[in-house]
Amino acid sequence: MNAETLIRIFTIIAPLSLASFGGASSIYAPMQHEVVDIEQWITAREFLDLFAISRAMPGPGSLFCTLVGWQVAGFAGAVIASIAIYLPSSIVVYGVGHVWSRHRGKRWHNALERGLNPLGAGLLFAGVVTLAKLASDGFLPIAIIGVVCALNVWKPKIHPVIFLISGGGLCYAAYAFA
Amino acid sequence: MDQTRRVPLSEIYRTFFVIGLFSFGGGLVSWIYRDTVDVRKWMSREDFLPGVALAQVMPGVSSTNCAIYVGQILRGWLGALTAITAMLSGPFVISLAAAWAYKSLLHIPGFQETMVGVAAAAIGMLMRTGVEAARPQIRDLSAMAVMIASFLAVGVFRFPLVPVICVMGPISVALAWPKAKAEAAE
Known part of the structure; x- marks a missing residue:
């Protein structure tokens, strides 16, 4: 530095x-x-x-x-x-x-x-x-972006952390079970 | 802006430190309102409200802008400096700790994949904020044009932000001028 x-x-x-x-x-x-x-x-x-x-x-x-x-x-x-x-x-x-x-x-x-x-x-x-x-490497992240956006418009009160954990969890699951 | 009592800087610090620490995903301006107007009665509603529009219109994040406005009303430049420092100091330390942890987690299998999912969820929430910001523009032709043009310029054609703002900003405000109204003073 x-x-x-x-x-x-x-x-x-x-x-x-x-x-x-x-x-x-x-x-x-x-x-x-x-x-x-x-x-x-x-x-x-x-x-x-x-x-x-x-x-x-x-x-x-x-x-x-x-x-x-x-x-x-x-x-x-x-x-x-x-x-x-x-x-x-x-x-x-x-x-x-x-x-x-x-x-x-x-x-x-x-x-x-x-x-x-x-x-x-x-x-x-x-x-x-x-x-x-x-x-956007693959389908899953794109799907998460769309679904989270839609869910958030529909139910604005859901806590952001829930979305973040679910998104991370889904991608980890996709990695672990692929 | 007559102050009934001088709010100590330490109290300003404590209040904004807590607000900063528990700030997740927006809605902070209303929290600042509740704490400074409703709970602590540091200022009147009439003194606070212009700050909401100011914080929104000026460059920078609306929550820290609002903190500066409130700090300034309470104790001048020292108050403004105290409020923004207080609001950022907690998150600053926590974020750096997280970034440090991130570096040591990188080698764990699946960690990078997980981070993409977290990022994707965060992008989704950002997009929702965009949808909310776009809604009021839909009925307004010139506002729609400005929104689409600024998106294309920066997001698609990758023009540098500063010149885009210097050109689009004045044009957009000029287009909005005939529609702008003076609000009745309270």
Whole structure:
């Protein structure tokens, strides 16, 4: 691990922080492109595994960046990646927060909401497609994605951990009995 | 935003640390609301609500954005810093422990296959969030166009995210402007 890598981690993630409209899901596609395709710091497999871990553990989805930092450059990488993903967007929220609460209910609030929500939704689907491509070796993972999505729409109250354990269990069973 | 009492930073830390630790799969903003408005009465509903929209609209995760907003109202920049640090510190340690365990489990037969299943389930849940986010856009032609265009640009054509946001963001807000309404102040 060297300083150059740490700086690179920061310069890859910090701009994504400012662009992460709709939350962590908007950065999966660009992150995959940067750290797997271009830098080749981690494999597609590791990328997918880290995503799974970040979703199985408590905390916001963007802790995924922390895990990538950890995988690439150890503890220092984890710290730098966390600062890179949280600091820039947090400064924006802090800065805008002052103005925002003073002008509550104004038309431009509504325009921002209406304008940025569909953008975030589109980026979320971009993330889903990126991750689904990494996961789709065979029929079973694709089926799990579809079934979990449908079940979750139908019964939103089912705890996420139940889905994660069932998904993992199914794939393990398929491996063990194949 | 008149404060009846100054909330100690240690209390802000404790509250958001617990919220962060038990945060699974979203719904956190409503939890923050319950804890800070209903239970602890740190602020009024009217003070909290603009933060929900702000947290959603700004880049970043809505739950940590909301924590920053609340911390800022309570104790300025120190409050904001305390709230976000508290919310992330527990999950940070737990995630790193999990990543460390992951490395030592890799050689176990079947572990990688299992992880694909966990990831697939997580992708399914993410997709459901997408379905929920897409629903309100369906009746709105320009919003649909923006959603599909941003998906294609980043997800299919793999354009870099930042320029896409810089182009699509202003266009999308401009398209939404004629439909936007000012809400009656409470």
